[in-house]
Amino acid sequence: MLAALLAATLVFSEADAARAYATAEGLVAGHTPRDAGTAEGFAAATYLMDRASAAGGDVRRDRFTAATPRGTKGFTNLECAVVASDERPWVVYLSHYDTKAGVDCPGANDGASTSGLLVALTGVLARHRRDLPFNVLLVWTDGEECFGRYAPNDGFWGARRAAARLVASGRTVKAVIGLDMLGDRDLQIILPHNATPRLRQAVLAAAKTAGVADKVAATGDCVKDDHQEFLRAGFPAVELIDFDYGSRPGLNDYWHTPQDTMDKISAESLLVAGRLALAVLGELR
Ligand SMILES: [Zn+2]
Known part of the structure; x- marks a missing residue:
């Protein structure tokens, strides 16, 4: 019932997908590289903040410092709360915006693709603030990418920070939904195994509601990404990612290479990802 109701009101349109794509395009054109802890990274955050504010979001910067293998660095997360009502539980959407250093x-x-998607989602959610069954927090994380290997002081800095802030807030959280690499023209979304089982089920149900079931599959593989830090902090979390990104299946030769350019992603894929991300709200109990 809730799913059908939401499907009728919370529509992620082709114009929303075009906004997601255009935002990603502007981020890549104006802010490459945007490695964690750099001035370019801070400028990238400002660009996204301006775009999400223009979409109707109430966006705040969260600047913090953290230890890295290259010394202490400054990071910038962005947070946008879309509040339906004070009593409602929260759903959190995540996308990192930083680039991988040294490649x-x-x-x-x-x-960029999912950071643009979060901006477009901000617009849809802000327009339908009063219809939302949950309060929504959108978080653009800095420092997802590690310098060397993922370790407690390398990578996921922004996610660790955002998870700690969420714990401190005392908010009730229904779901944390990680979004990464969902612009791929040849989109095949996987739900990695390292996730809360009921949320994987909710996403699969949402894929049917949104009419994109052929694009989504659960997998037994684990994927290290920002959502892991929220699981570690005790929150229910799930990850939507397409981790096969290359010139041929299995090659992954566009990932973390100069080949990861705008011609490899499409507004059509972001339309699928946006519809799926919103449909999940109708499947949470
Ligand atoms: Zn990466």
């Missing part, structure tokens, strides 16, 4: 990667798909 000359524009991150059109890896970072």
Whole structure:
């Protein structure tokens, strides 16, 4: 019932997908590279903040410092709360916006695509604030990418920070939904195994409601990404990612390379991802 009701009101349109794509395009064109802890990264955050504010979001910067293998660095997360009512539980959407240092990667798909998607989602959610069954927090994380190997002081800095802030807030959280690499023209979304089982089921149900079931599959594989830090902090979390990104299946040769450019992603894929992301709201109990 809730799913059908929401499907009728919370529509992610082709214009929303075009906004997601255009935002990713502007991020890549104007802010590449945008490695964690750099001035370019801070400028990238400002660009996204301006776009999400223009979409109707109430966006705040969260600047913080953290230890890294290259010394202490400054990071910038963005948070946008869309509040339906004070009593409602929260749903959190995540996208990182930083690029991988040292590999000359524009991150059109890896970072920019879902950061543009969050801006477009901000617009839809802000327009339908009063119809929402949950309060929604959108978080653009800095420092998802590690310098070397993922470790407690390397990678996921923004997610660790955002998860700690969420714990401190005392908010009731229904779901944390990680979004990454969902702009791929050849989109095949997987739900990695390292997730809360009921949320994987909710996403599969949402895929049917949204009419994109052929694009989504659960997998037994684990994927390290920002959502992991929320699981670690005790929140229910799930990850939507297309981790096969290359010139041929299995090759992954566009990932973390100079090949990760705008021509490899499409507004059509972002339309699928946006519809799926919103439909999940109708499947949470
Ligand atoms: Zn990456």
